[in-house]
Amino acid sequence: MVLAGDFVAGGVGELAEVLGLFAEFTGPKIMVAGNHDLWIGGPPFETWTRYEGAIADAAAEQGFHYVDGGPLIVDDVAFVGGMGWYDYSSRQSAEPVADVRVTPVGVSYKADAVASFRAVPDRGEMSWDQLQASDYAHKGMVWQVAGGTHAAVWNDGIYIDWGRSDEEMTEYFVEKIRSQIAEVAGKANRVVGVTHFVPFAEFAEDDSHEVKRAMARAYLGSARMGEALREAENLRVAIFGHRHRQEVREVDGIVAADASIARDEERPLLLTLPD
Numbered sequence: 001m002v003l004a005g006d007f008v009a010g011g012v013g014e015l016a017e018v019l020g021l022f023a024e025f026t027g028p029k030i031m032v033a034g035n036h037d038l039w040i041g042g043p044p045f046e047t048w049t050r051y052e053g054a055i056a057d058a059a060a061e062q063g064f065h066y067v068d069g070g071p072l073i074v075d076d077v078a079f080v081g082g083m084g085w086y087d088y089s090s091r092q093s094a095e096p097v098a099d100v101r102v103t104p105v106g107v108s109y110k111a112d113a114v115a116s117f118r119a120v121p122d123r124g125e126m127s128w129d130q131l132q133a134s135d136y137a138h139k140g141m142v143w144q145v146a147g148g149t150h151a152a153v154w155n156d157g158i159y160i161d162w163g164r165s166d167e168e169m170t171e172y173f174v175e176k177i178r179s180q181i182a183e184v185a186g187k188a189n190r191v192v193g194v195t196h197f198v199p200f201a202e203f204a205e206d207d208s209h210e211v212k213r214a215m216a217r218a219y220l221g222s223a224r225m226g227e228a229l230r231e232a233e234n235l236r237v238a239i240f241g242h243r244h245r246q247e248v249r250e251v252d253g254i255v256a257a258d259a260s261i262a263r264d265e266e267r268p269l270l271l272t273l274p275d
C-alpha cells in the first residue's frame, strides 16, 4: 500500500492518527509526505524538523516506510522517491480572464506572528503575460477584473519555510530521487516511483478561466522529477498525489497514477505492477 501524502493540515499527532487507521493492513505500508503535512501555523517554522524528524517518527511508529528517508525494496520491486517540490514550470501562460491585472504579493510575519501581505516592488498591476516564473516565488497574488479586486495565497508561503528557494528544493528532491535510484541499482528488477508532487507535465490541468486555479498550476510539481525517475531503466509505475483528482495514464510506457482520494466517489486505486 502506497500513500502519496497530504494526510492532514494540522499537527503530527493528527498525522499519526490517520496513519493508525491502517493498523490492520498486513502488507508493506509505504508513504511520502505532502506539503499539507508540513504546514505549521506560525513562526518559528521548523519545516526541516517536521519533514525529517516528526513525520519520519510518526511513520515508523505506525509501521510505514517513509520513502523521504530512503528507498524500500519489497521482493524484486524497489520503491524510490520522496515528496518532491515545484519549480513553476507548469504555470499557465494563457490569460485566464480577459484584461486581468495582476500584482504578486509576498507574505511576511510581523512581531506578533500575524501574517502580512505586501506587493512585490515594481511588479504591480501587470497583464498576465508579463508574469514571470519568479513572481510565483512570492506565493500570493492580487488581481483586478471587471472592477473587482480579488486575492489568493498559496498556503505553502504562509505555513512552510525551508530556508531555500523553490528551485533549490526541486533540485534537492531531484537529487534525492537520483541517489535512491543509485542505491537500489542491481538490487531490484522493477522500480516504482513515489512522490507527492506531480512528476509529469502531462498531468497539468487544461487552461483555467479562474485566476486562482491558473495561479495554482505553478505549484503542481516538476517534470525534472519525472526525468530523474526515468533514469531508473526499469521504472514501471510512478505514483503521486497533490492534485486532489485521481487519474491514471500511460506516459511513455510508464503507468503514471495520481492516487488522490479527494471526492466521495473516489476509492483507493488498485494498480497491477507490469512485469
Ligand SMILES: [Fe+2]
Residues within 6 Å of the ligand: 006, 034, 035, 036, 196, 241, 242, 243
Ligand atoms: Fe499537496
